[in-house]
Amino acid sequence: MKQSVRLNVALTVHDGKSAVFEELATAMIAATRKEPGALAYDWHLSADRKRCRLVETYRNADALLAHLKGPAVQQFVPKMAEISKVERFEVYGEPGAEGAKMLAAFGAEFFSDWQSLGR
Secondary structure, three states, X not given: OOOOEEEEEEEEEOOOOXXXXXXXXXXXXXXXXXXXXXXXXXXEEOOOOOEEEEEEEEXXXXXXXXXXXXXXXXXXXXXXXXXXXXXXXXXXXXXXXXXXXXXXXXXXXXXXXXXXXXX
């Protein structure tokens, strides 16, 4: 799994936009489900449904790049940006040069692999 790339995104949903946020997230999940290199795409909401944590895992940098160029990001992220705010965006692993450039545009912070169990 050392080649895998993980993303952790913390979002705050704008007041009164929870229902629209959840509809968009559902559409993004459906789009990502069709991507063969997407290993995990997990959305977690706080009890008040105002804070969200999105945890994503891709097989490798190529799978991540396919996601970044696919409909989940290209069609739905701009809409998501209108109704929520990214509070934190962390990338774990090597996203590749093109992926890193695209993620940096979203304000991502990068963490290189250091040590792991290697599974």
